[in-house]
Amino acid sequence: xxxxxxxxxxxxxxxxxxxxxxxxxxxxxxxxxxxxxxxxxxxxxxxxxxxxxxxxxxxxxxxxxxxxxxxxxxxxxxxxxxxxxxxxxxxxxxxxxxxxxxxxxxxxxxxxxxxxxxxxxxxxxxxxxxxxxxxxxxxxxxxxxxxxxxxxxxxxxxxxxxxxxxxxxxx
Amino acid sequence: xxxxxxxxxxxxxxxxxxxxxxxxxxxxxxxxxxxxxxxxxxxxxxxxxxxxxxxxxxxxxxxxxxxxxxxxxxxxxxxxxxxxxxxxxxxxxxxxxxxxxxxxxxxxxxxxxxxxxxxxxxxxxxxxxxxxxxxxxxxxxxxxxxxxxxxxxxxx
Numbered sequence: 001x002x003x004x005x006x007x008x009x010x011x012x013x014x015x016x017x018x019x020x021x022x023x024x025x026x027x028x029x030x031x032x033x034x035x036x037x038x039x040x041x042x043x044x045x046x047x048x049x050x051x052x053x054x055x056x057x058x059x060x061x062x063x064x065x066x067x068x069x070x071x072x073x074x075x076x077x078x079x080x081x082x083x084x085x086x087x088x089x090x091x092x093x094x095x096x097x098x099x100x101x102x103x104x105x106x107x108x109x110x111x112x113x114x115x116x117x118x119x120x121x122x123x124x125x126x127x128x129x130x131x132x133x134x135x136x137x138x139x140x141x142x143x144x145x146x147x148x149x150x151x152x153x154x155x156x157x158x159x160x161x162x163x164x165x166x167x168x169x170x171x
Numbered sequence: 172x173x174x175x176x177x178x179x180x181x182x183x184x185x186x187x188x189x190x191x192x193x194x195x196x197x198x199x200x201x202x203x204x205x206x207x208x209x210x211x212x213x214x215x216x217x218x219x220x221x222x223x224x225x226x227x228x229x230x231x232x233x234x235x236x237x238x239x240x241x242x243x244x245x246x247x248x249x250x251x252x253x254x255x256x257x258x259x260x261x262x263x264x265x266x267x268x269x270x271x272x273x274x275x276x277x278x279x280x281x282x283x284x285x286x287x288x289x290x291x292x293x294x295x296x297x298x299x300x301x302x303x304x305x306x307x308x309x310x311x312x313x314x315x316x317x318x319x320x321x322x323x324x325x326x327x
Contacts, residue, residue, distance in 0.1 A: 058225070058254060058257060058258060058261075059221045059224075059225065060218060060221045060222050060225060060257075060258045060261050060262060061257065061258070061261055063217070063218050063221060064203070064206070064218060064261055067206050067211070067214060068206065071206060071208075103253065130253070130256065130257045130260060151257060151260060151261065152199050152202075152260050152261040152263075153261075154199070154202045155202070155205065155206075
């Protein structure tokens with residue numbers, strides 16, 4: 001009887017552990033309806049646990065990228081150049097996703113990406129730039145990017161980034 | 172009242188479609204409009220306002236760089252054109268973006284006269300777009316004040 005109770009208790013504990021792991025998995029991923037993406041609708045999701053950093057010197061792009069992330073329920077901060085991106089990480093902040101522009105004053109996207117990787121930052125970094133020449137993209141990728149998208153960013157491009165970086169699971 | 176709202180909505184729709192047909196706007200503007208919601212009802216107006224501020228500043232900077240024929244800083248002009256092309260592309264300002272493409276070509280071959288022409292053209296285009304979009308936003312306000320909703324316009 002005692003052995004039987006121990007067995008049941010162990011089983012319940014394992015189940016609770018698995019549930020917690022499952023919930024943790026859910027928190028880090030966004031469940032998206034393929035229907036919404038295909039219908040061109042903007043998925044307005046419940047707030048996820050993902051965080052992101054927008055790194056761009058252009059106020060127009062800052063505003064748009066911030067809003068795009070907001071619409072997907074991703075809390076995000078905005079900085080104006082690569083140096084600020086490095087500084088914010090030095091202050092102890094960390095993000096799941098970084099949207100990194102290439103051309104910025106003080107420290108550009110390539111330099112910032114290299115620096116962040118040297119610091120041991122393992123966040124997923126997606127390069128976003130208007131520059132699409134093969135050599136330029138290659139140099140940017142080799143700096144330590146996980147993904148790349150050509151500007152201008154749209155909801156579908158951002159969803160594509162999230163999909164490529166395994167941040168969401170299709171429902 | 173309903174007739175007034177319907178008329179205004181129709182006017183808005185026709186005007187918006189004409190802006191696409193005349194090449195002032197492209198699909199990226201549609202993407203911007205999709206992001207506007209009840210929580211941020213002025214999102215598009217705010218972003219385009221930032222864009223027009225950007226245009227004004229960049230055009231002034233580039234104008235100064237191109238002022239003296241013997242001392243043109245083409246690197247600075249190129250940087251300004253790149254910024255302007257990026258912003259115009261992000262808001263769907265198609266004509267402005269297209270002028271930037273020609274502008275970049277003139278920069279690349281250090282053609283000062285060509286750059287000056289492009290500068291004049293980009294100044295004209297952004298001011299024209301500013302007027303057009305102001306008219307569009309005014310129509311939006313009139314619809315809302317008349318108790319109507321801004322129509323979703325399908326641009327194919």
